[in-house]
Amino acid sequence: MASLRNLLFVLLLTLGGCASDPPVQIAASTWQRVDNDIAAAAQTARSQASEHALAAMDRWMDLVYRQTDxxxxxxxxxxxxxxxxxxxxxxxKLSAGGEKDPTVSRLALYLQxxxxxxxxxxxxEDTDPEQILHSTTAFYVRQLDQRxxxxxxxxxxxxxxxxQRLKAIKAIDQAPGASLYQVLHAKPLAELPAYKALLLHIRSEPRGVGNWSDDPGMSLxxxxxxxxxxxDLTTSGAASLVSAAVGSTAGMGISLGVALFTAISRANERPETEAQLRTNLNAAFDEEWLQLMRRTDRGVLAGIHHLSGQIEGSLSVPLRYQPAH
Structure with missing residues (x-):
């Protein structure tokens, strides 16, 4: 019994000692170095995510060019x-009362x-800017989580x-907001409410990843x-009026001649027409591609720029750690 009492006494002393152990005190200078390293990790992750986005956008460009051709x-x-x-x-033209401008606009919309x-x-079905935005942001979070x-x-x-430090670092500002800790532990990231709100905000930007095809260059x-x-149709229409004026038999010959001439002309002009259309489409597409890469508010890098900006901004505020009691 004496041995049992001694054992219990030692056990109680041990438990009491554990309960009263103070938290490890981290110097302010150490926290500053920690914050500097987190900021450096965020910058490295952003750089790698940007390279990931560039490779994905290059592939998307190649697919669009090929499909266009x-x-x-x-x-x-x-x-x-x-x-x-x-x-x-x-x-x-009939619907517009013969006016040219409404006719051009309606046909342009049809071509778009x-x-x-x-x-x-x-x-x-394979990839597009919105998918690249998602994958790039998720890539950034994974790179940061590893470091x-x-x-x-x-x-x-x-x-x-x-x-506790990660929970004090803001990563997403869109309501309801999210800390860096929440972003890193969201599995999957797409289900985090603040991340959904961020994507909705990016998607709603004019000429953003969700509606880039309305670009003025494409419209032009x-x-x-x-x-x-x-x-071209106006010219053909004038020939039809002439054919109607000279009588049915001669008019039919004129109409057939115009149709044949138009077909031959278009066939001869086809290589030049295709080359010009390809040049115009590619120029408009290239400009929009650059905008999707450069614009930090609505492009494929908008997600990582928001997260990295919030994280690095939060790290500029010195930590005052308060241990839980």
Whole structure:
């Protein structure tokens, strides 16, 4: 019994000692070095995520170019498409009372819709700027998550205190907001409410990743192409009036001659037409591609720029660690 009492006494002393152990005191200078290392890790992660986005956007560009060459340009320049577009122009002009500007605008919108359906949507089944935005932001978070544990070990900061520091660092400002700790531990990131709010904000920016195809450059290409088609139809319409004036038999011959001449002319002009359309489309696309890479508020790097800006901004405020009691 005496031995049992002694054992219990020693056990109580041990437990009491553990309960009264004070938290490890980390010097302010150590916390400053920790914050500097977190900021450096965030910058490195941002740089690597930017390279990831660039590679993904280069691949997307190649797919769009290929789809444009394989599907849209051959469709647009074919004889039967040109005839169908002429019919649409006739209908548009009739609806617009013969006015040119509304007819051009309606045909331009139709061409943009066709480009969306024949090029952008098929490519989007593989990748598009919005998907690249998601993958780039997730890549940034993974890179940061891999680097942070080593910082705590390097400076001898206990896990509990390091987690408290991460919880004090703001990572997403969009309501309801999220700390760096929450972002790192969100599995998956896409389910975090603050991250959803951030994506919604980015997507709503004019000419952002969700609606970049409304770019003025793309619209201008469609407007110019539409105007040329309308002018071609006007010339054909004048020939039809002449054929009607000279009588049915001669008129039929004139109409057939005009149709044959138009078909031959378009066939001869097709390589030049395709080359010009390709040049115009690629120039407009290249400009928008650059905007999606450069703009930090609405492009594919918007997510990582928001997170890194919030994180590095929070780290500029010195930590006053208060251990939990």
């Amino acid at each position: 394989d599907e849209f340009i051959p469709w647009f320049s074919s004889y039967w498409t040109q005839q169908w577009l002429s019919i649409k122009v006739s209908w548009y 819709e066709q480009y969306q359906d024949r090029v952008l949507q098929p490519v989007a 942070l544990p080593a910082i705590a070990r390097r400076h001898g900061v206990p896990d509990e205190q390091f987690e 290409v469609a407007q110019r192409t539409s105007a040329r088609l309308v002018d």
